[in-house]
Amino acid sequence: MDTIDTNKKTVSAFIDALFTEGDLSAVDDYLAEEFVNHDPPLGASADREGMRAAAAMFRAACPDWHSDQHLLIGEDDLVVEHFTASGVHRGTLLGVPATGRTLELAGINIFRVRDGRITERWGRLDELGLLRGLGLVRLP
Secondary structure (H helix, E strand, C coil): CCHHHHHHHHHHHHHHHHHHCCCCCHHHHHEEEEEEECCCHHHCCCCHHHHHHHHHHHHHHCCCCEEEEEEEEEECCEEEEEEEEEEECCCCECCECCCCCEEEEEEEEEEEEECCEEEEEEEEECHHHHHHHCCCCCCC
């Protein structure tokens, strides 16, 4: 297996473990100590603990939270992921009590992988869509 395929497997395994299985120790297993999140989601810190906190927040609000990977593309030490995460809103999220509705968060992530560990992340998440699903934002 070449490096690009190995990097893609690392990213896929990380996403599955952290966001689909809810295994918060995946942060320790897959993210390098010097990991930097250039676009932390929803006010999370830009380090490993921010990723752990984001996953814990979604898992607490949506116990069945999972990420469906639509596309993984590798080039050199970068892996691009297009995904949709979703789950049934059963606990408080961003101050909104459980609604019982399915929430979705679509997005694109770019991960840098070095020596089998994820060192950086850039991302664009449809946070507006998530806020609409929570009823916090209404558009005409």
